[in-house]
Amino acid sequence: MSLKLPIYLDHNATTPMDPRVLDAMLPYFTEKFGNSASRNHQYGWDAEEGVDYAREQVGNLIGCTSKEIVWTSGSTESNNLAIKGVADMYGKKGNHIITAVHEHKATLDPVKRLQKQGFDVTWLEPNSDGIITAEAVEGALRDDTILVTIMWANNELGTINEIPEIGKMLKEKHSEKDKPILHTDATQWVGKMPTDVERDGVDLLSASAHKMYGPKGVGFLYVRRRRPRVRLTPIIDGGGHERGMRSGTLNVTGIVGMGKACEIAGQEMDSEQGRLLKMRTRLEEGITSKLEMAVINGHPTKRLPGTTNISFPYVEGESLMMAIKEIAVSSGSACTSASLEPSYVLKALGLGDEIAHSSIRFGMGRFTTDEEIDYTIEKVVKNVQHLLDMSPLWEMVQEGIDLDSIEWGAH
């Protein structure tokens, strides 16, 4: 069998749609095109039925009731609604928010805006393994903490934060009434790993369809209704859809797709996890066994099964990306982004610039094959070796020179 190039290994950025999801969506573009808010005729009822069924499909995946789902345009909006909505609603109760420095921009930026408006923010820093622990959150808690927002799995590293432990700790330390609200950006987690908002003590959870083989532009925010009931100030006002929390005619086709994507994810999660973990191991071992300088970033085991972030010190990221252009991956290299800064996520781990400058994130997914992994290993190893042969830094390291001892010219 011949390989189709380029090989897609960027599933943390987005995923292809599962054909079964497309099949579920199609009727809602044509025959069942109604507005789910139209209460007076069959078209509206059909659309509403599709949306309600999707709520159940989501509820089954994350352990909540259908009334606790607010449809959004994706995780960026869900995070904004959660963070700004809590700040506005509970701002009188307290002024303190806890988050982490290596969150996605869709969390960092809303929190920064609140900080400018006068909220006090604790920015937790991870250890070198990338993980935010319950202990770290506990250490930052104050009497006036109203919100803890920590992502479940990191999009660049795949590392898994201690969300259930944080949820448990918050419940143990506070009465239901005084508990800070726990929001988690679970964009990279939901659909890949088992989730139960009851068991895990999560109050607000963001997710997005396009990271789990659903369509782009649709997601949800889970909003806890009991013990405690979480209230949010909406950021979009209008027709009062979604119990007033998010106005606007629902994206029925997208929502139906998201529901189907959740159903499939729930059914196939176990087998998919095993398969992806095997592939990740194959890729990591294939690369690190042949390239002694390669470093796997983040915690060795507490990571999503399909994601690995590998640094290739002494070779530069952009030249490596150019060399492996048959493989669609994402790079923390300085040159590929507009700014000269290496990834803030890798810097948060305390990695030196030369390590952060040349890292690649490989994200495997539902349709990735072993053949593609083997091709990737061969291509990466061959080109890194080629670049090492050209690298003056690698030569110095081989000669036992400490690169930090050198005074480099300014430039």
Place this chain on the structure above:
Amino acid sequence: MAYSEKVIDHYENPRNIGTMDKADPNVGTGVVGAPECGDVMRLQIKVNPETGVIEDAKFKTFGCGSAIASSSLATEWLKGKSLHDADEIKNTDIVQELALPPVKIHCSVLAEDAIKHALEDYLEKHGKTMESLHEHDHEHEDAKA
């Protein structure tokens, strides 16, 4: 970003990768850039002491494709040149030859810098300065005029 064919050719078939003995009196070494900026270039020349002509040139570069291509091209151009003519290589010549886009011009500047540093290192070993290379430039111009 799309690279020109010439950049890709130099990346895939780099000319003159290698290392010379820094301590050799006939060798001049220039190292420029810094790892945290994403570029380090090392250029070396070997000069025939009798004729003053560059007989060999080698490079090693940590950097993007354009940085690799700029230094690889520089070694090609250096070979067979007098020290004086080597000092005349301009970054704009490299930009033109490799069709570098504006965001990659710094790679060519770095290569020109590396050439200068290599020449300087060689000259220093022989108690000379860069200015000495151009002492007779005006006489030539006068002769031409």
